[in-house]
Amino acid sequence: MMKYYDVCIVGGGLAGISTAYYLLKYGVKNVILFEASRNVGGLLRSMVINGYTFDIGGSHIIFSKDSSTLKEILNILNGNYVRHRRNSKIYIDGRYVKYPFENGLKDLPPEKRFECLRDIIEIYIKRLKGEVKEPRNFLEWLYYVFGNCIVNTYLKPYNEKLWKIDLSEVTLEWVQGRVPTPPIEDVMKAAVGLDTEGYKHQLNFYYPLRGGIESLIKSLINEISGKVMIKVKSRVRRVRLDDNDLIVEVSDDEVRCKYVVYTAPLNESANILKDVLGGMSRELSLLRSVPLIVTSIGFGGSSLPYHWVYVPQKDIIFHRFAFLSNYSPLNAPKNCTALITETSLSNQDELRSLNEYTFLRKVVEGLEYLRIVKSEKDIEVYNITKWFNAYVIYDRVRSEVLSKAKSKLLENNIILHGRFGLWEYLNMDAVLSKSQSIARFILSKSE
Ligand SMILES: Cc1cc2nc3c(=O)[nH]c(=O)nc-3n(C[C@H](O)[C@H](O)[C@H](O)COP(=O)(O)OP(=O)(O)OC[C@H]3O[C@@H](n4cnc5c(N)ncnc54)[C@H](O)[C@@H]3O)c2cc1C
Structure with a gap:
């Protein structure tokens, strides 16, 4: 017989993992989470290469306008954090101009x-x-x-x-x-x-001392492992209705559940949600987002004392770079620099057809121009990570498509969540507090 869960979570980024954490905390224990990739974490993954730690989903700092959410994140990190006063710049015509x-x-x-x-x-x-x-x-x-x-x-x-x-x-x-x-x-x-x-709400910010930004995910996992069923390499293919329940299909399995918390990107969900949304599901493909390439680079020697730098100049391929070794000294070996650059692309096809070698060359040219690295030879380690969705675009289509889809899904116990499930520009603090509200909502319905 098909296994039954109270809640099935689609996606193991911060939204999915923190929802599982709060559900467990509030006593909803019969929960399963499906993650498409080999690892959970989504945009908050970090990668360690030869003693360098890179946040491969781009520069992430911890801040919030809401002091209780900020406190909650720091509690989850359980002492593993450092506090910084922002020192960020905008590179304009050869000058580093203070940000904002x-x-x-x-x-x-x-x-x-x-x-x-x-x-x-x-x-x-x-x-x-x-x-x-x-x-x-x-x-x-x-x-x-x-x-x-x-x-x-x-x-x-x-x-x-x-x-x-x-x-x-x-x-x-x-x-x-x-x-x-x-x-x-x-x-x-x-x-x-x-x-x-x-931008005083992020003038002071926090960052994990050890393990890069992924340590936030790891701290949550520590709390839920063994108590919530987490299945990686399990891409959800379809969510369908069956009597009063929902059936969630992954490649080699299917489960029955009462609620689905859905954090997978909506623009890729037309087929997954078509049984529930009917003809409306095709409209999800109209949602637009900006893909991103994060290039991680480790090199010997120290660098500028800044956290991150915005680069409006057109002929430099990246729009922002960040010195992760200034976020935490443990992000790079002694006297070395861990740096990431962020480059957005016009569409997903451009990302698919990317020539990584040519791209890396252009990133290095940009860094040479800025005199951050002297030459390619200085680079000890590098990595390129591609993200099909990084920034959701707020255009007219967005509000039209979302308002219809959201309510129809909720009527059927599918709760949209996360940056790409809700299709909202959500930072980590907003994701975390929404996870709390969703867990409370589910608890209130099951009491
Ligand atoms: C460049 C950049 C910089 C940022 N900087 C900051 C910052 O400084 N501070 C801050 O607070 N926030 C920042 N953010 C926002 C932060 O990254 C997000 O709020 C948070 O990571 C969103 O988590 P999520 O779970 O909603 O999405 P994701 O991390 O995208 O997770 C979604 C998960 O769902 C999985 N998935 C997709 N499809 C399926 C499927 N069909 N079945 C199963 N699983 C699936 C994916 O593999 C992924 O693991 C930044 C974001 C970006 C892009």
């Missing part, structure tokens, strides 16, 4: 500093007088808040490099609550050389 850009105007040449200050004050006054049209999309919003100079120098080229689409296609939904607007006084202070800080 509007707080780093003092690092620009005087003419540029003046221009950026003039434009942001001008737009500020126009906004107050109601002389400027309300923005309708992300691009218009950028000009509406920051004025021409900051947008044209940094925000537009950087965001175009990251999102790989016309920024006017990005809806305002993306901005709301995510991109803070700077107090005008802080920008004025920054322009005359006084120290100010922006």
Whole structure:
């Protein structure tokens, strides 16, 4: 007879693993989790090569606006963390400008500093007088808040490099609550050389001392192993309805369950969910995301004292790089540097047809140009990791498709969760607190 579970979790990234953790904590014990890859962790995986530890899903730091969630994450890490004051930059025309850009105007040449200050004050006054049209999309919003100079120098080229689409296609939904607007006084202070800080919720951040960002997953696994059934190399192929239950099919198995917590990418779920969603499921393929390549590089010698650096410049292949050995000294052997670069691509086909050798060459050229490495010969270890989904794109299609699919799935006890299950720009803190709410919701239904 088919095995029955109260909850079946699809996907073993942070969303899936932390949901299992909270379900167990709240007393829901009959749980199974299916993970498609050989290992759990998803974007939070770390890789150790010859004494270097790389976060192969890109630069991850721990922070939260919500102090109780932050405390919860640190509790899970059980003392295995270090605290940092952010030291991050934007590379503009040969200079390392303090991040956020509007707080780093003092690092620009005087003419540029003046221009950026003039434009942001001008737009500020126009906004107050109601002389400027309300923005309708992300691009218009950028000009509406920051004025021409900051947008044209940094925000537009950087965001175009990251999102790989016309920024006017990005809806305002993306901005709301995510991109803070700077107090005008802080920008004025920054322009005359006084120290100010922006994005204060991540000014101080945490990072695991040992084991890279994956140690967050490992700490959760420690709590649930042996108590929750975790099946790796088990890609879920189909979820279908059967009486009042759900049947979850993987390649060589199928299970019956009451609830499914679904964290697999929605844009790849048309077939998996077609029995539940009917014709609507085809629309899931319309959801757009940005694929990413993370290149990990270890080399001898120390490097710049920064955490991460944004690179809007077009002819450098990556849009951001991070010195992971500055996140934790244990991420690299003594006097060596662990670095990752992040490069987004326009679509998944580009990722599939990637020539890794040519790509790596371009990454190294970028690092040579920035004088981070002298030549390819300095590099001791490297790795390239491809991610088909990294950033979900907030376009008009997104809200239309999601609102219909979400409610239909929930009616049938399929709860969407995670960055790609909910198709939301979720950071780890948001994922964790949603896992808690989902576990509570399931508990309340089963009591
Ligand atoms: C470049 C980058 C930098 C980031 N930096 C930060 C940061 O600094 N701080 C922060 O808080 N957050 C950061 N985040 C966000 C953070 O990575 C996510 O919030 C979190 O990892 C999402 O976890 P998830 O489980 O939702 O998704 P994922 O990690 O993608 O996990 C989904 C899992 O489902 C599995 N799966 C897929 N399909 C199937 C299937 N059919 N059957 C079974 N399993 C399947 C996948 O293999 C994967 O393991 C960053 C994200 C990116 C991309």
